[in-house]
Amino acid sequence: SSEDGTRSWSNTKSLALHERAAKVMPGGQANFRGGLLSTPLFFSHARGARLWDVDGNEYVDLINAGGPGILGHNDPEYIDALKRQLDTVYSLGSGICQTEQDIELAEKIASHVPCAERVRFCVTGSEAVHLALRLARAYTKRPYFIRFQTHYHGWFDSVLGGVVDEHPEGRPLPLESEQSFFHTEGRVPDAFKYSFLLPWNDIDVLEETLKKYGHEVAMIHMEPILVNGGGCPPRPGYLERVRELCDQHGIVLGFDEVITGFRVGLGGAQAALGVTPDLATFGKALGGGMPMAAVAGKAEIMDQLRTGKVTGAGTFNGYPLGVAASLATLKILERDDGAVYRRIDMMQARLKEGLLDICKRRGIPALVQGPRGVFFLLFTDKPVIYSFQELMEAALPRQFKFYSTMPEEGTLLMYGGRWYISAALTEADVDCALESADRTLARI
Ligand code: PLP
Numbered sequence: 103s104s105e106d107g108t109r110s111w112s113n114t115k116s117l118a119l120h121e122r123a124a125k126v127m128p129g130g131q132a133n134f135r136g137g138l139l140s141t142p143l144f145f146s147h148a149r150g151a152r153l154w155d156v157d158g159n160e161y162v163d164l165i166n167a168g169g170p171g172i173l174g175h176n177d178p179e180y181i182d183a184l185k186r187q188l189d190t191v192y193s194l195g196s197g198i199c200q201t202e203q204d205i206e207l208a209e210k211i212a213s214h215v216p217c218a219e220r221v222r223f224c225v226t227g228s229e230a231v232h233l234a235l236r237l238a239r240a241y242t243k244r245p246y247f248i249r250f251q252t253h254y255h256g257w258f259d260s261v262l263g264g265v266v267d268e269h270p271e272g273r274p275l276p277l278e279s280e281q282s283f284f285h286t287e288g289r290v291p292d293a294f295k296y297s298f299l300l301p302w303n304d305i306d307v308l309e310e311t312l313k314k315y316g317h318e319v320a321m322i323h324m325e326p327i328l329v330n331g332g333g334c335p336p337r338p339g340y341l342e343r344v345r346e347l348c349d350q351h352g353i354v355l356g357f358d359e360v361i362t363g364f365r366v367g368l369g370g371a372q373a374a375l376g377v378t379p380d381l382a383t384f385g386k387a388l389g390g391g392m393p394m395a396a397v398a399g400k401a402e403i404m405d406q407l408r409t410g411k412v413t414g415a416g417t418f419n420g421y422p423l424g425v426a427a428s429l430a431t432l433k434i435l436e437r438d439d440g441a442v443y444r445r446i447d448m449m450q451a452r453l454k455e456g457l458l459d460i461c462k463r464r465g466i467p468a469l470v471q472g473p474r475g476v477f478f479l480l481f482t483d484k485p486v487i488y489s490f491q492e493l494m495e496a497a498l499p500r501q502f503k504f505y506s507t508m509p510e511e512g513t514l515l516m517y518g519g520r521w522y523i524s525a526a527l528t529e530a531d532v533d534c535a536l537e538s539a540d541r542t543l544a545r546i
Contacts, residue, residue: 112157149176150526151175151526152175159512160512162512162514162531162534163175164513164522164535168516168522169387170385170389172364173434173524183429190422192423203422204420204425210432212398215372215373217357218399220401221404222396224419225394227358227360227384228256229256230385230395231360231383237412237414238321242319245318247319248311249297249298249323251301252328253325264294303340303488305339308322312353316350320353320354321353321354322348322353322354324356324358325358326358326359329361329473332478332487333473334490335473337488345377355379356379356383359383362473364387364431365475365476366473367474368436368440381398387475388428388431392427392428434525449527449528453532454477456532457470458470466481477520477523481500481501501518504519507545510542511538
C-alpha cells in the first residue's frame with residue numbers, strides 16, 4: 103500500500119512481459135493459468151508465504167505452486183538439502199544409476215501410506231496416472247477404466263475432460279465437447295474408447311455400470327476427496343462401497359492422491375479416510391516444490407514392473423535432486439509428531455473463521471470446505487457440496503469474480519478459488535489474506 107494507506111496495484115511491467123511472451127510462447131506454459139487473472143502476472147521472487155511480481159507488488163501466496171509448496175518458499179532445511187545434493191550428484195539416468203536415497207525414500211513412503219507395499223518414482227502426476235492405468239490393465243487383462251466427472255488426472259489424452267453422453271451401445275462414454283473445461287483437439291479419435299466417465303459420489307450409477315460392464319473394467323481411478331471439483335468430501339460410506347464393489351468385480355481401485363498425498367497427512371487421504379486402494383498416484387507435495395511423483399501400491403500389481411511384464415520408464419525418474427527434495431520434505435513433515443500439520447490446521451482454522459465472519463458481516467452466504475491444507479470458499483448457504491454440479495448451480499459466477507479480483511487486493515488464489523496452505527503461513531499472512539478477501543468482496 104502507499105503511504106496514505108490506500109492500496110496501489112499496477113501491472114505495467116507484467117503487461118509488457120505478457121506482450122513479449124506472446125511472440126514466442128503460445129499461451130504461456132500451460133493452458134489452465136489463464137483463469138487466475140484477466141491479465142497474467144510475472145513474478146520475481148518469493149520468501150516464506152509471500153511472492154513478489156515484477157512491478158513490485160507483494161502477495162500472500164495461497165497458490166503454493168498449485169499444491170507442491172507445502173513448506174512454503176525458502177524453507178532453510180529444504181534449501182540446504184538441495185544445495186548438499188547439488189554438490190554431490192544431481193542427475194543420473196534412471197534405471198541405470200541409482201542411489202541409496204532412492205531406497206530410503208521408497209521405504210519412507212511405504213511406512214506411511216497404507217497401500218504402498220511397493221513404490222515407483224516418476225516426475226509428474228500425469229505420468230504416474232499413465233503408469234497406474236497400464237499396471238491395472240496388465241494385471242486384470244481388461245481394457246476399460248472408470249473415472250469421474252471433474253476429477254482431474256493430468257493432461258494425457260484418455261483422462262482429460264470429456265462429458266457424459268449417450269453412446270449408441272448405451273455405454274456412458276465420454277465424448278469430446280467444447281463445453282468441457284478441459285476440451286482439446288488433437289487426440290486420436292478413440293482416445294476415450296476404453297473408459298467410462300461417471301458422476302462421482304453416486305453409488306447407484308456405479309453399481310449399474312458395473313453390473314453391465316464390471317467384467318471389462320481394469321481400474322476405477324478417482325480423487326478420494328474431490329479437490330479439483332470444489333473440495334468435495336466423499337459421501338458417508340461411498341468409498342467403502344466402492345472398495346467392496348472393486349473386490350467383487352476384481353477391479354483395481356486407484357486413488358489419485360496427487361493433491362491429497364502428504365498434504366492431508368503423511369498417509370494421504372487413504373489413511374485419513376480409512377479406505378485402502380490397490381494403487382495410488384502421488385505428485386505435488388511429495389517433492390515440496392521440485393517435480394517428483396510416484397505410483398505406490400500392492401506388491402502383486404507393482405511387481406509386474408520387476409518381472410518386466412509392464413514397462414515404466416523415464417530419463418528423470420528418481421533424479422537425485424528430486425529424491426533429496428522429497429526426503430527433506432518428508433523428514434520435515436514427520437518431525438515432532440506432525441508439528442507442520444498442526445501449524446497448517448491452525449492457520450486453516452484462522453482463515454476459515456475469518457472468512458466466514460467477513461461473509462456473515464456482509465450478508466453473503468458462505469461455505470468453507472476441503473481437507474487439511476487445501477480448501478474452497480464457496481458462496482452458498484448449503485452446509486456441504488458433494489459434486490461439482492452442485493457447485494456450478496450454487497456459486498460459480500461470484501466465485502470467478504472473487505478469485506480473479508483477489509490478486510489486485512494482495513492475495514493469490516488458485517483458479518476455482520482454491521486456497522493452498524503452506525507451513526510458512528504466519529498469523530500476519532492470514533490476517534493480510536483476510537483483509538484482501540474483505541476488500542475484494544466489497545468491490546465485487
Ligand atoms: N492428478 C491430480 C489429482 C491433479 O490435481 C494433477 C494436477 O493438478 C494431476 C494428477 C497431474 O499432475 P501433473 O500436473 O504433475 O502432471
